[in-house]
Amino acid sequence: MARFNISDLRTKVPEILEIAKSEAVEIEKHGKSTLVILDAMKYEQLLEHLEDVEDNLAYLEYKLNPKQEFEDWALVKADLGLN
Numbered sequence: 001m002a003r004f005n006i007s008d009l010r011t012k013v014p015e016i017l018e019i020a021k022s023e024a025v026e027i028e029k030h031g032k033s034t035l036v037i038l039d040a041m042k043y044e045q046l047l048e049h050l051e052d053v054e055d056n057l058a059y060l061e062y063k064l065n066p067k068q069e070f071e072d073w074a075l076v077k078a079d080l081g082l083n
Contacts, residue, residue: 006034056071 002019004012006029016037019025025037038046062068077083 001036003028005029 002023002025004016004025004027006027016025020037021039027035048055
């Protein structure tokens with residue numbers, strides 16, 4: 001991961017954005033990580049991967065305790081406006 005100081009954002013934006021196309025760029029302020037710049041496609045892939053991990057965790061939790069109560073699917077769909 002490339003690292004830049006926050007003051008570099010004023011002078012090195014094109015360079016930082018070019019690097020962010022291929023790897024994450026960490027921005028530091030006073031030596032501490034403040035933010036990360038990430039290519040939008042990689043960010044979407046990261047979110048999809050996280051959703052898959054959450055789904056797998058929910059499945060494993062169910063397998064460990066199959067008697068747990070779940071919300072009615074019709075209520076969930078209604079809350080999400082999926083009717």
